[in-house]
Amino acid sequence: MMVRTLNHLRPSDHPQRNPANPHGAEMDDIPVIDFSPFLQNDVNRDSKFHVCEALLRSLQQHGVAKLANHGVSYGSVEEMFNLSKEFFDLPAEFKQVCAHPSTANPHRGFCHVGLEKTYGATGFERGLKDPLKVHDVKESFDVGSKSDSLYHNRWPEESALPGFRARTEDFFDECHQSLCHIMDALALGLGLEPRSLAALHSAQDHELRLLHYPAIDPRLLDGSRLRIAEHTDFGTLTLLFQDSVGGLEVEAQHSMRTKAEVKSVAPFRAIDAHAPIMIVNIGDSLERWTNSALRAVVHRVTKPQPINDTDTVETLLLPPRYSIAFFGKPDRTQSLKPLSNFVTAARPAIWPEISAHAYNQSKLVRQF
Numbered sequence: 001m002m003v004r005t006l007n008h009l010r011p012s013d014h015p016q017r018n019p020a021n022p023h024g025a026e027m028d029d030i031p032v033i034d035f036s037p038f039l040q041n042d043v044n045r046d047s048k049f050h051v052c053e054a055l056l057r058s059l060q061q062h063g064v065a066k067l068a069n070h071g072v073s074y075g076s077v078e079e080m081f082n083l084s085k086e087f088f089d090l091p092a093e094f095k096q097v098c099a100h101p102s103t104a105n106p107h108r109g110f111c112h113v114g115l116e117k118t119y120g121a122t123g124f125e126r127g128l129k130d131p132l133k134v135h136d137v138k139e140s141f142d143v144g145s146k147s148d149s150l151y152h153n154r155w156p157e158e159s160a161l162p163g164f165r166a167r168t169e170d171f172f173d174e175c176h177q178s179l180c181h182i183m184d185a186l187a188l189g190l191g192l193e194p195r196s197l198a199a200l201h202s203a204q205d206h207e208l209r210l211l212h213y214p215a216i217d218p219r220l221l222d223g224s225r226l227r228i229a230e231h232t233d234f235g236t237l238t239l240l241f242q243d244s245v246g247g248l249e250v251e252a253q254h255s256m257r258t259k260a261e262v263k264s265v266a267p268f269r270a271i272d273a274h275a276p277i278m279i280v281n282i283g284d285s286l287e288r289w290t291n292s293a294l295r296a297v298v299h300r301v302t303k304p305q306p307i308n309d310t311d312t313v314e315t316l317l318l319p320p321r322y323s324i325a326f327f328g329k330p331d332r333t334q335s336l337k338p339l340s341n342f343v344t345a346a347r348p349a350i351w352p353e354i355s356a357h358a359y360n361q362s363k364l365v366r367q368f
């Protein structure tokens with residue numbers, strides 16, 4: 001069979017594609033926010049506050065925000081994508097050196113296709129007990145902080161990929177710094193103490209994840225398989241970079257309803273943004289702290305929107321897709337019970353007391 005790939009398809013080439021396509025999610029109209037005024041010293045307070053408001057508005061309305069000039073240097077993002085490709089291109093035996101265990105802990109190292117089952121956590125935050133088994137077609141590499149004393153990182157041999165470890169550790173640090181700035185902006189937008197949210201992330205209990213979705217016949221992504229099944233992230237904010245292949249979709253937020261109150265699935269929208277633009281999305285822990293004033297966004301990765309069943313002929317192959325996710329996580333010892341600023345007599349605490357670590361584990365173990 002002659003194989004033609006669809007590399008030429010970039011989300012930005014199709015700004016208002018198939019609005020009437022019954023198979024596909026509509027593209028989003030979420031604006032890109034220039035975050036640089038918030039990072040600069042010589043900028044007046046109004047300009048900084050304008051960024052905070054725009055960030056908060058986007059997160060409230062869509063569960064996601066798109067940031068340019070976010071503090072992770074564009075050169076670092078490009079370099080990390082290149083290193084990620086080199087890592088996943090390594091022969092299997094080199095990746096086995098740093099294999100993720102077949103069980104959940106430590107959640108570190110290389111996961112081959114099929115090892116992690118995101119569907120185990122699908123609907124978790126809505127109390128869904130028995131999700132459909134939608135299989136992921138992805139490989140991943142998970143890294144924690146280099147100073148984490150509980151879970152240790154797993155690396156390939158230095159000689160297999162010289163510099164990979166050092167650059168990945170630096171990238172982790174850059175993402176942590178950027179996350180703290182975004183948390184500061186969010187704290188200001190929400191009327192909290194300026195550094196209060198960043199302070200809850202000082203242990204750097206985050207995870208950096210490189211993802212590779214192999215080239216695939218798009219007809220195989222038929223709903224029984226997706227590139228990644230629908231889920232919400234466990235932490236506070238995820239900083240995500242997707243390449244130009246696209247395919248990330250987010251569920252429309254239900255205004256003023258908590259996840260627990262939502263019974264049905266809302267429509268998905270394709271996210272039209274790629275690296276170096278950062279896609280920030282809300283995870284469960286931030287939903288809990290804000291007593292659902294901000295809601296964790298359900299998302300998945302499937303075929304990009306120009307590709308639907310009727311377009312597809314046997315000779316088309318969806319190109320590989322790479323993405324990088326930095327899961328911002330609260331310090332493990334922190335409680336996830338709603339912060340007092342979000343609890344009133346009219347809106348009592350929706351979420352119970354649980355430590356960030358216990359919550360993370362309760363969801364993680366369902367995926368292995």
Ligand SMILES: O=C(O)CCC(=O)C(=O)O
Nearest residue numbers: 211228242248301323325
């Ligand atoms: O690859 C992506 O764009 C999303 C990955 C993701 O949602 C995850 O790993 O939690």
Ligand SMILES: [Fe+2]
Nearest residue numbers: 231232233299
């Ligand atoms: Fe995710």
